Amino acid sequence: MNATKEFKIALLGPWSRNSVKPVEKHYMEKAANYTIAKLNERCAIPGYRLTYSLHDTKCHPGVCIVEMAKARKSNARAFIGPACEFNCFSASKLSREWNMTMVSYACQSNLLSDRQRHPYFVRTVTTFLETGRFIGAVLDHFEWDKVCIVLNNALSYPWMELMDEIKRNYAGLQPTQWTTELSKPEKFSQELDAHMLKCFVFVLCMYTNEVIQFLANTKKRGYFETGRVYIAVDFLSYLNEDFTGLLDITLDANQDLEPFVNFFSEISCLDNDCITVEELHQRNITRTKVLKLCNDPVQLYSLCCEVDMDFFYIIHYIS
Known part of the structure; x- marks a missing residue:
């Protein structure tokens, strides 16, 4: 070189x-x-x-x-x-x-x-503008109504941009806005029960740890067996747990393709950490x-x- x-x-x-x-x-x-x-x-x-x-x-x-x-x-x-x-x-x-x-x-x-x-x-x-357009198009394509956009606490100002774009690009009924506090489990559980009665799709405008906390609490209360849909944006999770009904708007890959397997085998051995x-x-x-x-x-x-x-x-x- x-x-x-x-x-x-x-x-x-x-x-x-x-x-x-x-x-x-x-x-x-x-x-x-x-x-x-x-x-x-x-x-x-x-x-x-x-x-x-x-x-x-x-x-x-x-x-x-x-x-x-x-x-x-x-x-x-x-x-x-x-x-x-x-x-x-x-x-x-x-x-x-x-x-x-x-x-x-x-x-x-x-x-x-x-x-x-x-x-x-x-x-x-992408920008929140483009993401909002995409999520709005997904909701319209499946003709989903009873949509709830969820934010964690009133200080989640970065996600408010995305929430506004989703509202602007969704042709269905005006979505419900739910600003919750995951740090207060009892209050969250009460609010969750109330929103489950009127919402079918939950768009989670949250960061990874908040998404995990929301889904874990929702699963604990038995709502994963009710056919509801949860949409997370770029949910970079390190959990092996499967969350039924979760749609993750992110990168996808076919793990069975030979180039894919070879590629990650090469990466895994970079630091003498072959798996x-x-x-x-x-x-x-x-x-x-x-x-x-x-x-x-x-x-x-x-x-x-x-x-x-x-x-x-x-x-x-x-x-």
């Missing part, structure tokens, strides 16, 4: 399991190892060797800013992330001040599309999601640099 100079990117994400939208650090690290190794094999950025650092931003803007400062101090040249909507705006504004590119794999707010306010921000995920075929089948969906979270933004960024090296030098060495 001719590349001699290091080019570091910082991966920002909530690795802590107690975060509202956690991403398993072990999976993300393997995904990063795989992606970076493949890019370095083909010298994606001529004259440079890509490296990365992981930064746990939790779902807290203050922590995110501190971790970004640490990354910049350690000579990181670009940011991949963050994940939580709570962090997206402050992180994007900081990247603008530092003239550093930010490629997010999770920030979905429509407001981040404003190029004047967020000139260095791009993303590899059996049975274990592979248990983990493959989570691995697929996390790999896509990491791979897409890194590939996009490297492609921009590879196609337009003038852009690369202007962004990282002149400004």
